[in-house]
Amino acid sequence: MLESPAYTLVYEPNSADKPSSSEYRGYLEKGDDETKIAAMRQILTTVLNGDPMPELLMTIIRYVMPSKNKQLKKLLYLYWEICPKYDEQGKLRHEMILVCNAIQHDLQHPNEYVRGNTLRFLNKLKEPELLEPLVPSCRQCLEHRHAYVRKNAVFAIYSIYKASHDLVPDVAELLSDFLAVESDATCRRNAFVCLSHLDRGMCLRYMENQAITSVDAMLQLAFIQFVRKDVLVADPELKQRYLEVVSDLLESQTSVVVYEAATTLPLLSNSTLYVQSAASKFVDMAIKEPDNNVKLIGLERLGELAEHSDSILNTMVLDILRVLSAPSLAVRKKAIDITMHLVSSKNVDDVVKLLRKELEKAVGSGSAEDKATEYRQMLIVAIRRCAIDFHEVAASVVDMLLGFMGQLNTVAANEVITFVKQVIDKYPDLRSGIISRLLVALKTVKSGKVYRGCLWILGEYCLDEKSIHAAWRELRTSLGKIPIEDVKEEEEEKDEKDEKSQTDQKDHLEHNSAASSKPKVLADGTYATETAYASPADASASQSSKIADLLKTPLRSLILSGDFYLGAVLASTFVKLVLRLAEISKSQSLLNALKAEAMLAMVSIVRVGQSSDSGAKHKIDEDSIDRIMTCLRVLSGWSSGDAEKEAEGAFLEETKSAFEDELKEAGALSSNTGDLASESPVEQPDDSIVFRQLATEKKEAVDVTEQELHKISTGTAKKEDLTSRLKKIVQLTGFSDPVYAEAYVQVHQFDVTLDILVVNQTTDTLRNMTVEFATLGDLKVVDKPATANVGPHGFHRVQTTIKVTSADTGVIFGNIVYDGHHSNQSTIVILSDVHVDILDYIRPASCSEAEFRRMWNEFEWENKITVNSRWTSLKDYLDALIAGTNMNNLTPGAVIGQDCQFLSANLFSRSTFGENALANLCIERSSDGHIVGHVRIRSKGQGLALSLGDKVAAIAHNSNNALVAKV
Structure with a gap:
């Protein structure tokens, strides 16, 4: 019994109203062409779904096959492909003789497109009895005048040979002779592809007789495909000939051929010359091709090549960085990622110089677009990686980035400060130079967040007396005149100077008014009036802004703008500098003077924050007041003995050790991630191959799949609940x-x-x-x-x-x-x-703190849910929130005990569709035992934020349901 082929099931919209065989017969006998087309469509669907309906075969032969309608003829050929051709005894049905005769007539049809369509249909016939009478007509089509017939005849001859070798025993010689006289490119390509599956020697001889670089691109692609398939069984001599062929194809004028040749060349040889040739073509593709998708594909192949041949491609790093001229940000990012994989001690100097030029151009453009900002940040991260991994460029990189810090936005400048923290902690020999450069860069800092990072560095790494004095002078200069609350006196002095300057300018203008406004004769004989002085209003405004800039130094202006958290960090920095100076200096009078100066500055900051007439934009918060007052108590000597040692340890040791622990944790996390990414399943050459059918009971080595199959077969597998x-x-x-x-x-x-x-x-x-x-x-x-x-x-x-x-x-x-x-x-x-349920599409995910803050600022949709629940502890509520929203806790400090009264944590998740959801939890335990606070959810779309908000509200609602323990 012959096995019937399997086909894809076709959907039937209404199986209850499916016509019967007699109804189909009526449609085909009496209907017009449109009715027959509709009936044939339904018949094809029914046959594909398992009902062969052999009783309709003769009706279709009589009433459909004679039609000249092109659409009906296409449907007819589909029916010949799937209809039952054998009876129940396995013999060819007698009706198929008529079908074969009709196909033969179509192969001799004067219309070349009818012939070509019929030849394409022969590729799907697998019955030798049907194909045998059609072979002479197919051989005649190889000599047809139209190329469309000849190219389909080649594949038809080859498919007939695969169905039965006896039908076309001389197929290799036939195709070889066809190649020798054929001029059409498509026909030659089809014949070569078929011949490559039949006779390898004939293909080699044909390739040798051709001018590789001058043949058509389709034939060149066929050559590459043949080489890629044959290289697995070729001997070393043939490999060298194949290398020459593929190397010649690298100089093709067609991009597709160049890409395929560059992909094939590393498979043939790992030689430095060939690998670099292929890599250079991928780089050219990423630079010259206008389509960004093509650029990314070229870079993707280059990245795969770099993973296996990084030592060979180290010399091409600068060529790869030429791709940074592309406008697409994704292409630039891919090029930088590949470059970072290839950076070594030999080329790191050149890489940093080129990245520095790119950063100078990006900063000089002054563009505030998101793409420009992201590109600048990308360059900073790349330079930062180079400096952390290679000590020899760390100092120059720090100088360069600190020089740019005043021109960068807050996010990029914060990245620079984070990088400086890592470098100054990792390389102690560079600390003095970094401190000196940082003090110079402080004058250009405009962001309070960046300034706080600078103050932390000064407080932790100014370890000698010289650097402490230098940092103190810079901070006092930037803080300006103290007490800071004397702002009104400064403004009055500034107003007096403004009035005096305006009076002087007015007298000078009146004295020179005649000279400044006399007419002047131009080259064309007309008159013009020139003025040598600006207007008094412009001059006074300019002078006023200059005086304001002189009176408000960077640190002073940030504090007066309401950033009292910066003032608290400044107080902590003063304490660290004084305590460190006390360890290395014996001058008690100097220490007392610095303590008094620091305490005056702290008290002044507090008074500015509390006074309504100080000129500050905001009132100081209670947390900042508490922190500044703690610093005042430490400097005033309120503690002694163990308390004093604990305070010194908290200021001088704890923060630095916490930062070092954070760096170690981040390094371990990145190394684990890199190991998992680079890890691949490795099998040893002498490992035994496990065949389940041949395995014995004594065999111990059974893979996981075999264990699962054994559990299923024995009934010990875990069943579904x-x-x-x-x-x-x-x-x-x-x-x-x-x-x-x-x-x-x-x-x-x-x-x-x-x-x-x-x-x-x-x-x-x-x-x-x-x-x-x-x-x-x-x-x-x-x-x-x-x-x-x-x-x-x-x-x-x-x-x-x-x-x-x-x-x-x-x-x-x-x-x-x-x-x-x-x-x-x-x-x-x-x-x-x-x-x-949206929880089926949301999974816990992880991201860095910088990425969380960036997304928090970018996402525009926020849903704030107020929490008032009766959970027994804050930790229980956090666990319930994580379980009920499928979010991941990004705050390690959120693992708390039962006695904690306050909790803040960041949560993150990502949906199956790539949508990110952020959440910030701030809760505390009230006096009545309830947990109060709020949960803020942010996402890029409104729907996800609202859906997660409903889940959070449901968690609080479930906790408020009272449970009756005893009646």
Whole structure:
């Protein structure tokens, strides 16, 4: 019994109304061409779905095959492909003789497109008995005048040979002779591809006789494909010849050929010359090709090449960085990532110089666009990696980045300060130079966050007396005149100077008014008036701004703008400098003077923050006051003995050790991530191959798959919990409805499958019953359940698939429709709504603190939920929130004990569709034992923020449900 081929099932929208064979026969005998086309479509669907309907074969031969309609003829060829050609005894049906005769007529048809279409159909025929009488006509088509017929005849001859070797025994010689006389490029390519599967020697001889670089691009691609396939069995001599062929194809004028040749060349040889030649072509593709997708593909191949041949491509780093001239940010990022993989001690100087030039151009452009800002930050991160990994360039990189810090935005400047922290901690010999350069760069800092980072560095790493004095002088100069609250006196002095300067300028202008406004004769004979002085208003404004800039130094202006957190950090820095100086200096008078000066500055900052007439924009917060007052107590000598030692340890040792621990944790995390990324399954050459059928009971080495199969076969595998499936069953109708329906909701990655059970609770047959669904939200119904007839008290099961495109909350609703006793009546049963749970599409994820802050600032949708719950502890509420929202805790300090009264944590998750969701939790325990606070959720889209907000609100609601323990 011959096995029938398997085909893809085709969806039938209404299987209940499918016509019978007699109805099909009537459509084909009496219908016009449109009716026959519709009938043939339905017949093809029915045959593909498993019903061969052999009784229609003769009807189709008589009434469809003679038609000259082109669309009907295409459908007819599809039918010849899938129709049953053998009877139950395995013999060829007699009707197929007529089919074979019709195909032969088409092969001799005067229209070349009919011939070509028929030849393409022969590629799908596998029956030698049908193909045998068609071989002479196919051989004649090889000599047809039209190239369309000849190129299809080549594949037809080859497919006939694969079906039966005896039908075309001389196929290799036939194709070789065809190649020798053929001039069309497509025909030659098809013949060479077929010959490459038949005779390797003939292909080699043909390649040697051709001018490789002058043949058509399609044939060149066929050459590369043949080389790539044959290199696995070729001997060393042939490999060298193949290398020469592929190397010649690198100089092709077609980009596709160059790409394929560059991809094939490293497979043939790991020689430095060939690897560099292939890499240079990928670089040229990334630079010259206008399409960004092509650029990325070239860089992707270059990255794969760099992973295996990084020592060879080290000399090409500067060539790869030429790709930075591309406008696409994704292309630039890919080029920088590849470069960072190839940086070594030999080329790091050149890489840093080139990246510095790019940074100068990016900063000099002054563009505030998101892409320009991201590109600058990308360059800073790349330079930072070079400096951390290579000590010889660290000092120059720090000088360069600190010089740019005044021109960068807050995010980029903060990246620079973070980098300086790492370098100054890792390389102690560079600390004095970095401190000196940092003190110079302080004058250009405009952001309070960046200034706080600079103050922390000065407080932790000014370890000798010289650097302490230098840092103190710079901070006092930047702080300006103290007490700071004398702002009104400064403004009065500034106003007096402004008035005096305006009076002097007015007198001078009146004295020179005649000279400044006399007419002047121009070159064309006309008159013009020139003025040598600016207006008094402009001059006074300019002078006023200059005086204001002189009076408000950077640190002073930041404090007066309301950044009192910076003032608290400044107080802590003063304490660290004084305590360190006390360890290395014996001059008590100098220490007392510095203490007094620092205490005066701290008290002045507090008074400015508390006074309403000081000129500060905001009042000082209580946390900053507490921190500054603690610093005052430390400097005033309020503690002694153990308390003093604990205070010194907190200021001088704890913060630095905490930063070092953070660096170690980050380094361990990055190394683990890199190991997992580079880890690949390794098998030793002498490892035994496990065959399940040949395995014995004594064999110990069994892989995981074999263990799972053994558990399944023996019944010891873990079975699915049926209660979990019951939880996913949704009741769609009531028990009193004429039709009862329930659905089992199964969620896949991007689909929701509804398996619906329909029960007919009546004594009548439900005719043409259809289950219809519609959606609300980012959902789409992919397929519609088929129509069916359900008998009395019968069961019917249908399935439908819903496509999901985002993690927003979606609703599925619908109804059941069936015909009544009369044809014009129909009954509709409304179904209950099915809500899609977004937790099925949200997974916990991780990101760095910098990425979290960047996304928090970028995302525009925020949902703030107030928390007032009765959980027993803050940790229990945090655990419930993480479990109920599928988010990951990014704050290690959020692991707290039961006695803690305050908790703050950052949470992060990512949906299956790549949508990020951020959350910030701030809660505390009130006096009555309730947990109060709020949860702020941010996302790029509104739907995700609202959906997660509903989950958070539900967690608080569930905790407030009172439980009765005893009655």
